[in-house]
Amino acid sequence: MTPKLHFISGLPRSGSTLLSALLRQNPRFHASMTSPVGSLVKRMLEAMSEDSEFSVFITPEQKRALVLSIFSAYYYPQADKEIIFDTNRVWCSKLSLIHELFPTAKVICCVRNIAWIMDSVERLVRRNAFDVSGLFQNPLERANVYSRTEALSQGGRLVGFxxxxxxxxxxxxxxxxxxxxxxxxxxxxxxxxxxxxxxxxEEEPFTHDFENVQYDEPEFDKRLNTQGLHKVRKKVEFQPRQTVLPPDLFTKFNNLSFWTELSNSQANLIVAQPS
Known part of the structure; x- marks a missing residue:
């Protein structure tokens, strides 16, 4: 049996790990945190590009087969599952590739107000006060909440990309x-x-347990010196809180939710409409 493939993408700190933890309760599904498949595909495409002198030996059919082989090889241990959800934020920038390889695949994009994403990352940084977070590249970026949010919002970084x-x-x-x-x-x-x-x-309903959700990747988070980055709370519940961001920073990122306006898009939405 060849599993059907779907994708989870979207914004960081927006529930993709929680969603994966819930979906994997269904014995027909495999889902997890961000996998290396997206990065492997990017590297393969670069290796086959015209920047390589060997690109003249690789036909379009071979390129397609080589990229497909990444998925089949990585998910070989889950061959007994009916559906695999691969998670990576890069997939939103690779919809044309997904459409060519998996025409029936769908992409679930987890989203959240950008101000609250910045708040969530900042809370993690403060919670790990004795560690130097790997989310930032140098002391200047780590210096304070303004430099940290500025770094995260850059085009090639965690939130900006x-x-x-x-x-x-x-x-x-x-x-x-x-x-x-x-x-x-x-x-x-x-x-x-x-x-x-x-x-x-278009799948059959499944009864999920929202009181006993289990997911954690402590070794991965430890490598980033950001403990708790992928830990999911046992019970799914909304916890209102006050932001730790200064008011001017919260305002700066608060009005960037373009997805609440559907003009010029055919995307499907499960989002709250702005008041």
Whole structure:
């Protein structure tokens, strides 16, 4: 049996690990945190590009087969599953590739107000006060909350890259294959949200346990010196809180949720409409 492939992408700190932890409760599904498949595909494409003198020996058919081999080899241990969800923020920038390789694949994009994403990362940094977070490249970036959020928002970094890739996908010709799921709605009403996700995937409903969710990747988070980055709380629930960001920073990032306006996009949405 060859598993069907779908993708999870979108913004960081927006519920992709929580969603994966829930989906993997279904014995037909395999889902996990960000996998290396996206990075491997990027490296393979670069190795076959015209920058390589050997590119003249690789036909378009061979390129397709080589990229497909990454998926089949990596997910060989999950060959008994019916559906595999591969998670990576890069997929929003690779919709054309996904469409060519897996025409029926769908992409679930986890989204969240950017101000609260910055707040979430900042809380993690402060919680690990004795560690030097690997999310930042040098002491200047780590210096204070302003330099940290500025670094994260750059185009090639954790938040900035994902945001730009999501916007590209949202307005692309393949936007109909997207489902944007807002973190607040997933955490406030997980049962209804999962039901809508199953409808989008055209899959049979499954009864999930929202009181006993289990997922953690302590070794991966330890390598980034950011403990708790992928730890999911046992119970799915929304926890309102005050932001730790200074007011001017929160305001700066608070109005960037372009996905609440569907003009020029065919994407599917599970998001709260602005008041």
């Amino acid at each position: 994902a945001y730009n890739a999501l916007k590209e996908a949202f307005y692309s010709e393949h936007s109909h294959s997207l489902l944007l799921v807002e973190y607040d709605l997933l955490s406030q009403n997980p049962e209804k949200t999962l039901s809508l996700i199953y409808q989008f995937l």
